[in-house]
Amino acid sequence: MTHIALAAIHRTSKEDPSDEILLRFATQLRKLGVRAQGVVQARETRNENGSRRMGIINVADGANLTISQDRGADSRGCCLNSGAIADATAILRKAGADSAELVFVNRFGMLEAKGDGFASDMLALISAGIPLITVVEAKYLDAWNAFNGGLATALPPDEAAVQAWYFGLPQACAPLALKRPALTAEPCQWLPN
Numbered sequence: 076m077t078h079i080a081l082a083a084i085h086r087t088s089k090e091d092p093s094d095e096i097l098l099r100f101a102t103q104l105r106k107l108g109v110r111a112q113g114v115v116q117a118r119e120t121r122n123e124n125g126s127r128r129m130g131i132i133n134v135a136d137g138a139n140l141t142i143s144q145d146r147g148a149d150s151r152g153c154c155l156n157s158g159a160i161a162d163a164t165a166i167l168r169k170a171g172a173d174s175a176e177l178v179f180v181n182r183f184g185m186l187e188a189k190g191d192g193f194a195s196d197m198l199a200l201i202s203a204g205i206p207l208i209t210v211v212e213a214k215y216l217d218a219w220n221a222f223n224g225g226l227a228t229a230l231p232p233d234e235a236a237v238q239a240w241y242f243g244l245p246q247a248c249a250p251l252a253l254k255r256p257a258l259t260a261e262p263c264q265w266l267p268n
Contacts, residue, residue: 080206082228082240083183083219091232093210094118094181100237101134101179112170113179114140114163116210131181133166160192167196171203177241180209188218197222206244208237 084093094116104111117130117139130141140163170178178200186192200207201223208230211219219227230236 079201079223079226080204080244081201081223081226082208082230082237083211084208084230084232084237085216086210086212087232093232096232096234096237097179097181097208097210098132098134099234100241101177104177104241105134110173110176111135111179112166112173112175112177113207114166114181115179116181131163134179135166135169160186164193164196167193167200171196171200171205174203175205178205178207180207183209183211183219183222184215187222188215194222206241208241 084096086093097115101111101113101115112135114131114133117132130139132139141159167178167180180193180197183194183197184192187194187197197207197209228240230240
């Protein structure tokens with residue numbers, strides 16, 4: 076079976092630490108000089124009227140972007156702002172143009188399952204051979220598997236599993252060895268001296 080540099084944390088509950096794991100890992104990689112780019116999910120907050128506020132964090136600069144619309148305190152259902160998502164796709168396109176060494180995508184969710192949201196940008200990154208990691212909830216697993224043809228690696232919400240996946244990719248450790256040889260011995264133990 077062919078493997079591609081694509082993985083998804085299978086989110087088991089709203090309380091699992093998937094988002095924090097990805098944010099910590101992106102921060103660690105950037106400190107090592109890895110061109111880690113993309114977006115991770117920000118912690119959900121509430122507007123003054125009690126409605127949900129959802130956001131994403133740009134991995135490259137730490138900027139928070141709101142991706143929800145305030146529909147009022149009594150609203151129910153999805154509050155995603157598809158216009159804000161469309162604007163945020165520029166971050167993923169820049170990651171592709173910059174030949175990022177790993178791209179983070181906050182979710183493969185409702186929009187992506189329908190072929191919208193970040194779906195086309197994700198496909199472009201995958202086609203370019205750029206490693207990509209995302210988070211998928213159980214209700215979107217069938218759509219995710221159809222999207223990637225069963226070629227993605229499934230990961231638990233576990234920091235060690237995420238690190239093992241990335242540092243197990245052939246293209247992951249070579250740039251680190253060139254940039255900071257002393258730092259690559261631990262995460263890339265298989266790398267020749």
